[in-house]
Amino acid sequence: MRIAGIAALAAAAALASPGQAAPAKRDDALWRAAVNARADQIALLQQIVDIDSGTGDVDGGRKVAAILAPRLQALGMTVETVPAEAPGLPDNLVARLQGKGRGRILMIAHLDTVFGPGTVAKRPFRIDQARAYGPGVADEKGGVVQGLQAIRLLRERGFTDFKSITFLIESSEERGSPGTRALIARLLAEADVELNLEPGDPPDMLTVWRKGSTTFHIAVKGRAAHAGVAPQDGRNAAVELIHQIEANDVFPKSGPGLTANLTVMRAGTRHNIIPEDAEAQINVRVREKADFEKVEQTYRANAAKPRTPDATVAVTRESAYPPLPSNAATEALADQAQAIYAGLGLTLGRGGNGGASESALAADAGVPALDGLGPVGGGFHSDAEYLELGTLTPRLYLLTKLMMELGANPPPRMK
Template sequence: MTFKLIALAGAAVLLALPVHAAPAPARDAKVWAAAEAARPAQLKLLEQVVNIDSGTGDVEGGRKVAGILGARLKAMGFAVESVKAEADGLPDNTVATLSGTGKGRVLLIGHIDTVFEPGTVAQRPFRMDAEKAYGPGVSDEKGGVVEGVYALQILHDLGFKDFKQVVFLIETSEERGSPGAQGLINRLVADADVELNLEPGDTPDVLTVWRKGATAIHIDVHGRAAHAGIAPQEGRNAATELIHQIAADEIFPKTGDGITFNLTTLKAGTRENIIPEDASATYSLRIREKSDLPKVEAVLQKNARTTVVPDTTVKVWRQERFFPPLASNPGTDALADRAEAIYAGLGKTITRGGNGGASESALAYEGGIPALDGLGPAAGGFHADTEYLLLGSLTPRLYLLTKLIQELGHQPPPRLK
């Protein structure tokens, strides 16, 4: 009994002692100093490429941006190749490859196309205030691509070669679902151990560990034209039936972490005095799981079979191009663990999240390699004139990316399947 009392007392003492977490890894002084020193030049290059219009399909603008970045990579010893886009009307993609002496095959992916029309730069060029940088594509995704260039510059200047291969894909059609690069991405993924994506991090300082899949759903209605004043009763108004179909589709959520289904474009009619013969709507569908897609399509097809305007027909179809989801998975979680530990060495905390924006990381995940997304600078206001990049995240994020390439080049993670 005495022994038991002593043991219990000892246990109580141990429980009362403070629990100390494992110490954070020390900050790499050389890499941090290099990241700090790179800041002025990094911002200068960012200003240069932001001030070139390169909306998806702007062949000349995309070529200019790619030329500037490709020259930087060539100067570091990368073999730089322009790869013809897999769809018409798009600039070439850029693939930069460097071989080393280690084991890991690291694939970086970023895009230089934006959602903005030609002339946007003239209206609101790159600018900065005390906390943020602004301009078309400043964060989505030119800030991340420039960060990638400077991470590789730091490794070059430090003489780091402990990787088997580093490949940097700079693609030009991500904002339309990468129609010009999906085949290329799949080939590069097959020859990589890990993918690091340079999409912006969400604010205040978040890694992206899941993303929704994305596709466009189209609803086309065909009716019958007629004179809108003399014989409207002879017409079959396609626009009216489309409104009915849209109302029926309101059952799907418009926001949230699950399925979202949002109307994005509408078209109906040709003249003000003609009953519309045709009408169409396009929706942006975002899903967390691939199994969600046939469920949504089944509901839409069922709705299409019920019309309120007689003699109208409804066709529901989706574009062939489809970005799968980046589902929550152990491989991405393990990469996020590494990133959190690196950040802890700076005395900083980075968190995890996800969003409805699709990216190439989903294709890497589909290809069976771990992928970590949202590694660009933290930012917000995407796809709007409020787009910004948080300047306070610039150097910590550059340090993080550089250290991840070092660690994964030295010791690559296992494939997912």
């Protein structure tokens, strides 16, 4: 690992739990296997990053799955293609492996990104001495590859001290998993623990809490008219939408708690027509579930009082990820992970962020969950997205060792 990377990892010490367990002894054979997996990890990462697979890109999602499924089958896993639960989405992959032990482990990763068709052609996968770049390289194709490689290391070792390992690679996480909700619920009912392969935050962090997320749609119906001949006959939906946005602008845009941010606006069809329709989308993140209702009540109250005569305003809400709250079960898993990492002479921090994930669904179902187990990255949802290459090997070791420990000794369900 490069010197700068070690310094960055060490900087996380202040963020670690003060009561973390003593370092676990390093498994030298597993460490060597993780080191030796690096070249294949990077090669597979390049292969799937260089395929556009933004949410809703059915063809791109199928291409990524077509690369992953044979590799999972070659590891002795039973691979099932599960149709998406919403239209216009690729199928999901569910790979299963049976063992001889007690723990039922569910790993979740997602192959969809936030980037549209043609992104790869503009900025394909590339690496420098420290980082890998490309659309979805960390969020979350790096985690997909890490999950597959961890299973490979277990198979090469002949490790079977688990009851089952289920690896869900889903295709619609970036929209709140509309194509996977029922599937996730079924898999959680069969799991003792959920390990989520979202990227770790810099410098080297686990995610032990997350905000919940939903998007509110505000749609205005006005009346079209000629903008030059008879504008007075029109009812301008765009103007009313602006009024609604201003009235609703009462919540913070950043910070540790509730945030609400305007992300999409649409209005009008021609330069000489008063807009009949206008729509906005506002993305809301919360630490407390009740805040979703607080926002909705505000938006609906304002919708009932349009300032434009004869205009109507409708408010709808997408299905939401609940928050992943701070909880004892997740903290205990984080303690376990920190002890494993300390055996490598490294310090693993813990924290949280506003990015939602499936781990919140796990905790909501009473299944202990640990998030942010993928390689460390940053610049998510932007052209600056990157993955820290120096974390590939220690994070692969961590995930594999954690699966070994949880397979042998699964945690109790949450109360």
